[in-house]
Amino acid sequence: MPTIDQAKSMAKRLRSALATKEIDVSHATSLELVAVELGYRDWNTASAVLEPERLGPVLFEQAIPILRIFDVPKAREFYCGFLGFGVTMEHRHEPGLPLYMAIERAGLELHLSEHHGDASPGSTAFVWTRGIQAYHAELTGKAYGYGRPAIERLPWGDQLQVHDPFGNRVRFCERRT
Structure with missing residues (x-):
């Protein structure tokens, strides 16, 4: 399962690849296409489910004062x-x-x-x-x-x-x- 940052990178690469074929799509459209390819209904659903990018194996979830x-x-x-x-x-x-x-x-x-x-x-x-x-x-x-x-x-x-x-x-x- 890709992270949200990896999915955004996929959308940028898709947009660039389509542009070489003279197919212009907005960044939002490329995000929607990547979300569907990953099996989600739309980008909002994908971004709510996908994990954030981690810098190593540690992820801090919540601080409680x-x-x-x-x-x-x-x-x-x-x-x-x-x-x-x-x-x-x-x-x-x-x-x-x-x-x-x-x-x-x-x-x-x-x-x-x-x-x-x-x-x-x-x-x-x-x-x-x-x-x-x-x-x-x-x-x-x-x-x-x-x-x-x-x-x-x-x-x-x-x-x-x-x-x-x-x-x-x-x-x-x-x-x-």
């Missing part, structure tokens, strides 16, 4: 109540020991930990985001008593930074096109 917390009810109020995340996992080695909790929203997973060795208080997580204006409106509409984050225009995108009750920051940033 771990943020230090000190008070579970405050963490739930902030991350679930204010930011709108849902709890997907909770773990304690035994009752009374520190909590390790996973939360998720719209494809972003964060881990929150009371364990002193898991993370440093005051950490920052940077998250590429789509829909930053809608998220800002949602958060502003909640009138949260401990924070009213604003959107900051930066060279790399529009950024919405929130500060949790434990000194951690999460920077949601949307690239400008």
